Each structure stands twice: as C-alpha cells, then as structure tokens.
Amino acid sequence: MAYKVYVDGQEGTTGLRINEYLAARQDVEVLRIDPDKRKDPAERSRLLNAADVAFLCLPDAASREAAFMVNNSNTCLIDASTAHRTAAGWAFGLPELAADQRDKIRDSKRIANPGCHASAFILAARPLVDAGLLTPDSLVSATSITGYSGGGKSMIAEYESSGDPKLNSPRPYALGLAHKHLPEMMAHTGLKTAPVFMPIVGKFYKGLLVTLPLHLSTLRAGARAEDLHEALAARYAGERFIRVMPLRDADTLAEGAVDVQACNDTNRVDLFVFANDTQALVMARLDNLGKGASGAAVQSMNVHLGLDEGLGL
Numbered sequence: 259m260a261y262k263v264y265v266d267g268q269e270g271t272t273g274l275r276i277n278e279y280l281a282a283r284q285d286v287e288v289l290r291i292d293p294d295k296r297k298d299p300a301e302r303s304r305l306l307n308a309a310d311v312a313f314l315c316l317p318d319a320a321s322r323e324a325a326f327m328v329n330n331s332n333t334c335l336i337d338a339s340t341a342h343r344t345a346a347g348w349a350f351g352l353p354e355l356a357a358d359q360r361d362k363i364r365d366s367k368r369i370a371n372p373g374c375h376a377s378a379f380i381l382a383a384r385p386l387v388d389a390g391l392l393t394p395d396s397l398v399s400a401t402s403i404t405g406y407s408g409g410g411k412s413m414i415a416e417y418e419s420s421g422d423p424k425l426n427s428p429r430p431y432a433l434g435l436a437h438k439h440l441p442e443m444m445a446h447t448g449l450k451t452a453p454v455f456m457p458i459v460g461k462f463y464k465g466l467l468v469t470l471p472l473h474l475s476t477l478r479a480g481a482r483a484e485d486l487h488e489a490l491a492a493r494y495a496g497e498r499f500i501r502v503m504p505l506r507d508a509d510t511l512a513e514g515a516v517d518v519q520a521c522n523d524t525n526r527v528d529l530f531v532f533a534n535d536t537q538a539l540v541m542a543r544l545d546n547l548g549k550g551a552s553g554a555a556v557q558s559m560n561v562h563l564g565l566d567e568g569l570g571l
C-alpha cells in the first residue's frame with residue numbers, strides 16, 4: 259500500500275521540487291489540491307488529515323495555521339518553514355546532526371526542516387563544538403553565498419523579470435544582524451552567542467556556500483587545521499550525503515576558487531577545510547533547494563517511515 263503524501267504549497271519553489279522528487283516513486287501516492295482551492299482552509303484541512311505525511315511549503319504563518327488544522331494522530335508534518343525549528347515537540351530534520359537524530363525523526367510526528375544557511379552552518383560547526391575545538395562560549399562569524407531561489411517565488415521573479423541592474427552584482431543582506439536562521443544555528447550547535455552572519459545573494463538560481471573563518475589561536479589550545487578536518491571526517495564517516503573533502507583540497511586549490519554550484523541537483527553537502535599555520539576557513543556547500551530544503555524534507559520522510567534514507571534522492 260502506498261503512503262499518502264500531501265504537499266501544502268504545491269505551487270511554490272520548495273513544493274514543486276518536492277513533487278519532482280516524489281513523481282517517480284511507486285511507494286507514494288501524492289494527494290493534490292484543486293488549484294482553485296489551494297488556500298481554502300477546509301480543503302487544506304481535509305487533505306492534511308488524510309495524509310500519512312504532509313509537507314508544509316508555506317510562509318511561516320500559514321505553516322503554523324496548518325499545524326493547528328491537523329487533528330489526528332497519524333499525519334506526520336514536515337515543515338519547510340522557519341516556524342517550528344526551535345519549537346518544543348518538533349524534531350529537527352537533519353539526520354546527520356547527532357547519533358540519536360534519526361531516532362528522533364523516526365519517532366516524531368512533527369519534523370522541522372532546517373533552513374538552507376542553517377543546515378550548512380550547523381553541519382560545519384556542530385562537530386567542532388562536540389570535539390571541543392569550539393566551546394559554547396566561542397564567538398564565531400560566517401558568510402553565506404546563495405542563489406536567488408532561496409528567496410522563493412518573489413525573489414525569483416525579481417531576478418528573472420525586473421531587469422534591475424543592481425541585481426547583477428552580489429548583494430549582502432540581513433544587515434540588521436538578525437537573520438531568521440540564527441536561533442536554529444545556536445540551538446543545534448550549542449553556541450551561546452549568535453554568529454555574526456552575513457548572507458550574500460547572487461545572480462544565479464541555486465547553490466549555497468557557508469564559510470566560517472577561524473583564527474586557530476581562538477580554538478582549543480594547540481588546535482591545528484588537521485584537528486578541524488579530523489573532527490569533520492570522524493563525525494561524517496559513513497554518511498551517504500556528506501562528503502568531507504581532503505584537507506586543503508588540491509583540486510579546488512588548483513582551480514583557485516570554490517564552485518558554489520557544484521552540489522546542485524544533488525542532496526549532497528561538501529565540507530572543506532582550507533588553512534595556513536594560524537588561520538582556517540571551514541566551508542559547507544549544498545544546493546539550497548536540495549539538502550537545503552526539498553531534498554532534506556524527502557530524506558526526513560524516508561527516515562520517519564523507516565525506508566531507505568536515499569530513496570528518490
């Protein structure tokens with residue numbers, strides 16, 4: 259028997275991509291809402307409650323509304339929005355976060371999918387905290403270069419239709435230093451202070467690269483770049499979707515720059531450590547619509563249902 263799956267927000271950027279992932283699967287029956295009724299609360303409620311798994315690909319307020327509509331104990335919600343990522347009762351949908359995270363995702367009917375910048379930041383920083391290279395009191399900063407699809411339908415339209423010349427060059431944003439991913443970055447790394455975080459959106463559709471610049475002298479006494487690399491490699495050994503590149507990856511150094519788009523159309527995360535004797539750059543690259551959103555959501559569904567984690571990805 260096929261699992262019934264409903265995508266609330268099926269016409270949006272994340273919802274469309276989830277539907278692409280599900281289209282080829284025989285073990286899933288996708289429940290579709292009549293396009294005229296896609297914002298009709300009664301019809302959404304009916305489908306949410308009929309689903310074994312419902313993906314919420316909606317703005318935060320509509321996701322909260324959808325969570326209140328579910329009045330049965332069977333439907334598992336996987337929320338792509340920011341609404342529930344640090345909320346009590348919701349499992350964080352990042353299976354690689356910690357040894358017990360898959361159990362949490364399997365056991366919970368409420369799963370919050372991580373934000374795209376946050377996924378990359380957390381996957382880079384958490385093993386460093388767990389290894390004692392950073393401590394909960396460490397003060398860190400990070401940049402994130404991202405494609406414009408991260409801003410959903412409205413940003414895609416702005417980049418593809420407005421012709422505004424200022425969009426031709428990269429744009430640092432979130433200048434109020436209060437980006438919406440900061441709470442989940444702290445909650446799931448254990449860092450007590452928010453990183454100074456500067457995302458930069460560029461004129462390319464998708465692809466994302468988070469960088470943590472680190473002075474080795476601010477890490478655990480005597481820490482070397484090898485220790486950073488070893489902490490990442492040890493944590494992610496055997497993880498099918500995470501690739502820890504060799505320390506000071508020779509191919510990338512030969513290229514002279516990192517290709518932000520090289521994980522596009524995959525559910526993969528690539529981690530890099532570049533360093534000299536006193537400083538390091540720890541980087542995480544992903545597809546913001548793959549492991550940064552829709553791919554991660556499908557991966558969490560697979561884990562929740564006890565299926566092969568990579569099914570359809």
Ligand SMILES: NC(=O)C1=CN([C@@H]2O[C@H](COP(=O)(O)OP(=O)(O)OC[C@H]3O[C@@H](n4cnc5c(N)ncnc54)[C@H](OP(=O)(O)O)[C@@H]3O)[C@@H](O)[C@H]2O)C=CC1
Binds near residue numbers: 271297
């Ligand atoms: N794009 C990305 O890379 C990522 C996005 N996310 C998050 O995923 C969620 C969806 O984002 P994204 O797909 O990019 O956004 P989009 O703006 O592309 O799509 C959102 C969809 O939700 C629909 N919608 C809005 N309100 C309602 C409602 N009350 N009932 C039903 N449908 C509604 C919209 O309808 P309409 O078509 O009429 O506008 C639209 O189709 C957001 O919370 C976003 O923050 C998370 C990670 C990455």
Ligand SMILES: CC(=O)N[C@@H](CCC(=O)OP(=O)(O)O)C(=O)O
Binds near residue numbers: 340409438550
């Ligand atoms: C380019 C761009 O604007 N990107 C979005 C993040 C997209 C994402 O991860 O989204 P949610 O947290 O909304 O789920 C931003 O920085 O706000």
